[in-house]
Amino acid sequence: MPQNKHTEPGRILAGFLAPHPPHLVYGENPPQNEPRSRGGWEGLRWAYDACREKIRALKPDCILVHSPHWQTVVGHHALCVPELAGLSVDPIFPHLFRYQFKMKVDCDLASSIVDEANALGLVAKKMTNPNFRVDYGTIVSLHMLNPDWDIPVVGLSANNCPYFYDDKIGQDEMTKLGKATQKAIAKLGRRVVLAASNTLSHLHFPAEPNPALPEDMTREHVWSQAQYEWDVRVINLMREGRTKELMAILPQFMAESFAEVKAGSLTWMLSAMDFTNIPAKLHGYGTVIGTGNAVMEWDLTKGGAHV
Amino acid sequence: MSNLKGVFWVPGLPHVLHASERNAKYGELKRAMQKISEEITAINPKKIIFHSTQWLSVLATSVQTRKHLKGVHVDENWYELGDLPYAFTIDQKFAQDLTKNITEAGLPAQAIDYNGFPVDTGTIVAQTLLNPRNIPCTMVSSHVYLDHDKMLSLGQTVRKSIEASGESTVVIVVSGLSGHYFTQTIDLREDRIREPADDERNHKMLGYLVEGNYAKVRAHMGDYARDARADMGFKAMSWADGVINTNHPAEVRAYGPIYGTGNAVLRLF
Numbered sequence: 320m321p322q323n324k325h326t327e328p329g330r331i332l333a334g335f336l337a338p339h340p341p342h343l344v345y346g347e348n349p350p351q352n353e354p355r356s357r358g359g360w361e362g363l364r365w366a367y368d369a370c371r372e373k374i375r376a377l378k379p380d381c382i383l384v385h386s387p388h389w390q391t392v393v394g395h396h397a398l399c400v401p402e403l404a405g406l407s408v409d410p411i412f413p414h415l416f417r418y419q420f421k422m423k424v425d426c427d428l429a430s431s432i433v434d435e436a437n438a439l440g441l442v443a444k445k446m447t448n449p450n451f452r453v454d455y456g457t458i459v460s461l462h463m464l465n466p467d468w469d470i471p472v473v474g475l476s477a478n479n480c481p482y483f484y485d486d487k488i489g490q491d492e493m494t495k496l497g498k499a500t501q502k503a504i505a506k507l508g509r510r511v512v513l514a515a516s517n518t519l520s521h522l523h524f525p526a527e528p529n530p531a532l533p534e535d536m537t538r539e540h541v542w543s544q545a546q547y548e549w550d551v552r553v554i555n556l557m558r559e560g561r562t563k564e565l566m567a568i569l570p571q572f573m574a575e576s577f578a579e580v581k582a583g584s585l586t587w588m589l590s591a592m593d594f595t596n597i598p599a600k601l602h603g604y605g606t607v608i609g610t611g612n613a614v615m616e617w618d619l620t621k622g623g624a625h626v
Numbered sequence: 627m628s629n630l631k632g633v634f635w636v637p638g639l640p641h642v643l644h645a646s647e648r649n650a651k652y653g654e655l656k657r658a659m660q661k662i663s664e665e666i667t668a669i670n671p672k673k674i675i676f677h678s679t680q681w682l683s684v685l686a687t688s689v690q691t692r693k694h695l696k697g698v699h700v701d702e703n704w705y706e707l708g709d710l711p712y713a714f715t716i717d718q719k720f721a722q723d724l725t726k727n728i729t730e731a732g733l734p735a736q737a738i739d740y741n742g743f744p745v746d747t748g749t750i751v752a753q754t755l756l757n758p759r760n761i762p763c764t765m766v767s768s769h770v771y772l773d774h775d776k777m778l779s780l781g782q783t784v785r786k787s788i789e790a791s792g793e794s795t796v797v798i799v800v801s802g803l804s805g806h807y808f809t810q811t812i813d814l815r816e817d818r819i820r821e822p823a824d825d826e827r828n829h830k831m832l833g834y835l836v837e838g839n840y841a842k843v844r845a846h847m848g849d850y851a852r853d854a855r856a857d858m859g860f861k862a863m864s865w866a867d868g869v870i871n872t873n874h875p876a877e878v879r880a881y882g883p884i885y886g887t888g889n890a891v892l893r894l895f
Contacts, residue, residue: 392703392807393885406742411684413740442810448705450698452744476702483809525771526685526734 329509331501332377334588335370336557336599336615337514339386339459340607341409341416343367346534349466353417359534366603366614367463373616374465374512381425382464383473383500384514387582388456391476392483394442395496397429398457398474400449409455415533420458425471428511431503432473439495446476460516475500477582486570486581493583497590504591513591515584519553520546520576520611527608542609549576550604550611557615560598562589579610592617630785630895631669631794633870634662635862636756637889638680638748638800641814643755644707648814651882658880658891659755665893666756672793673717674756674763675784677865678748678800679858681767686734687780688767690714691721692743701747712750713760721764724787731783733776734769748800756798774847774864781868788869797869797895801862803828804854804888812885820886827854828881828888835892838875840867854888870895 344352346359374382389396402423409416429445436443457474475496481489504511520542528538541547549572556565566589573581580586589595595617602614636659641649646656666674681688699710721737728735749765757763772780788795804824808817819825831850834842843863851860880891 389702393809393811408740408742408744410682410744413738413743417740417742444706446705448700448709450709451700451702451705454702480809483807 327508329504329507329511331504331592331619332379332510332512333373333619334513334515334592334617335464336585336613337370337384337460337464337516338518338612338614339388339456339516340518340610340612341412341455341459342533342607344418344459344462345415349462351419354415356534359536360605360607362603363605363607363612363614369602370464370614370616371466373618377512377620379470379512380509381428381471381473381511382461382514383475383511384457384460384516385475385477385584385587386454386456386460386516387477387579387584388454389474389476391478394444395436395478396444396446396476397433398424398451398453399426399429399445399447400424400451401426403449403451403453405452407452407455407458416455418455418458420453422453422461422468423471425473428503428507428509429473431507432475432500435499435502436496439499441492441495441499456516460514464514477584481581481583486573489581489583490569490586493586494590497587500587500591513588515588517582517584518579518610518612519550521579522546522577523609539606540609541606541611546576546611550613554601554604554613554615557599558601560596562594562596566594592619595619597621629788629791629793629795630797630869631671632665632796632893633799633866633895634756634796635799635801635866635890635892635894636662636752637802637884637891638678638751639802639884639889640701640704640707640710640747640751641884643751645814649817651817652884654880655882655889655891656755661879662891663756663758666796667759669794669796671761671796673720673795674761675795675797676749676752676763676765676800677768677797677862678746678752678765679768679862680746680748680800681765683767683769684771686736687728687769687772688736688738689721689725689728690716690765691718691725691737692716692739693718695745699745699747699750710747710750712745712753714745714753715760715762717762717764720787720791723791724764724784727787728780728783731779733772733780733783752798752800768858768862772861774861777861777864778868781865782871785869785871799862799866802857802884802887802889803831805857806855806886808886817883817885819883819888824854824888828890832878832881832890835876835894836878838873840873843867857887866894
């Protein structure tokens with residue numbers, strides 16, 4: 320039986336929109352990543368500095384991340400091995416991301432989320448195979464939020480339902496998963512931060528503009544004016560705390576800009592936060608091979624009403 | 627005489643490897659694949675080329691060129707079925723030549739040579755059951771942005787490269803047919819093609835292949851891919867069509883469900 324770490328009910332301290340292009344890790348040159356760069360994408364990378372500072376101040380028990388790059392067909396899965404380690408090589412950008420990862424997993428919280436999700440009628444499973452290779456989306460978001468890796472984590476898969484069924488069914492599943500996550504956190508008394516590992520608009524260059532220098536920033540720009548305007552519109556809604564309107568336009572956003580929010584991470588996180596109308600803080604926006612990425616923070620320690 | 631000595635189509639889900647005793651149809655699929663292994667032994671090719679729908683690439687068609695690959699893979703969906711140890715020896719010269727040929731044919735291509743690069747479940751399942759002797763091979767990815775015409779062209783380029791190599795070659799395509807998975811947990815003993823209409827669609831398409839009528843395959847491919855939600859839009863068949871490059875009748879060795887999807891073991895050439 321999972322044990323409460325605190326006597327009070329658990330709570331979500333903050334949520335972060337934490338996009339995962341591997342270019343951000345590549346540009347930072349951390350010791351865990353084998354390829355070396357001359358930098359690049361500083362606007363986005365430096366945006367994460369504010370998230371890191373906030374996480375250090377909050378001292379959460381756990382960071383939970385929902386990643387589109389762990390796609391599952393049958394249900395929602397949670398990493399549930401006490402420690403996972405290995406070499407993660409991005410199959411799309413192996414020349415940018417070959418990362419030696421090591422993470423401690425809060426298996427009690429992971430188990431509780433799975434139990435609560437099953438109780439809500441979802442199919443949910445615990446991933447208990449110690450040889451599992453964690454996906455690069457999970458790793459990039461977690462590294463950018465906490466490069467010291469000194470806070471336990473829970474990784475959640477992105478069930479394929481938004482791509483298998485229609486958007487409403489898909490996002491409804493993610494809403495339920497968010498509720499299950501919230502219940503598990505409260506029951507276990509954990510203080511947590513959530514991370515939605517999503518890019519926004521996701522149409523991208525068909526090839527790297529400069530393969531000889533991937534970090535050639537003279538070649539980095541928005542995919543299209545239309546895609547940029549969509550990103551700005553969505554970011555503004557989040558900045559103004561207009562979450563209900565945001566949820567209403569998400570289907571159109573997904574259809575017109577191939578937005579990665581379709582995978583469900585943002586919906587999951589907002590649902591866990593009761594679709595709060597707290598204005599989100601934008602720490603930075605930038606493009607990576609044309610895709611739109613925003614690093615944003617919802618600080619729930621400041622209170623606020625729900626939608 | 628052609629250097630292409632066989633083209634086979636096999637499923638890539640780990641159930642045929644790790645759960646074949648739990649469902650009679652899985653067992654049939656597995657035994658059909660093991661029979662192909664015997665045929666490959668008899669052919670004794672110099673190399674094997676794998677094309678798996680589970681190795682996705684975005685920027686270009688990727689070709690594996692690292693000399694030795696060895697490790698243990700865990701499928702992100704089916705990890706409960708068990709680990710997938712693997713070992714491959716890559717025919718580097720052919721792989722590098724193929725990469726160059728694809729580029730010269732006007733399609734984007736990249737050579738992959740990285741320690742720890744993930745090998746997909748489908749390729750590992752096929753290697754384990756069809757190539758236990760570890761005949762040198764290469765792997766060609768499934769480039770998500772190539773349409774059917776470009777996949778056909780890519781397949782033709784692969785064929786030209788095979789002929790130019792002067793070496794006997796077997797090609798293995800790893801793909802499912804209809805793709806409507808069960809999205810709930812099922813008892814594997816009760817596995818079936820999830821949509822009855824998919825069963826009909828699969829058999830119709832297999833019928834065209836048995837006739838060797840690739841004009842019909844091409845004509846009906848779009849509707850089939852959409853309605854049956856075919857694995858990767860059935861683009862692997864366009865790739866195979868390009869490799870075979872003639873109307874050769876197929877043999878259906880086995881057919882059955884895996885977690886709701888339709889699968890077949892075929893000899894296409």
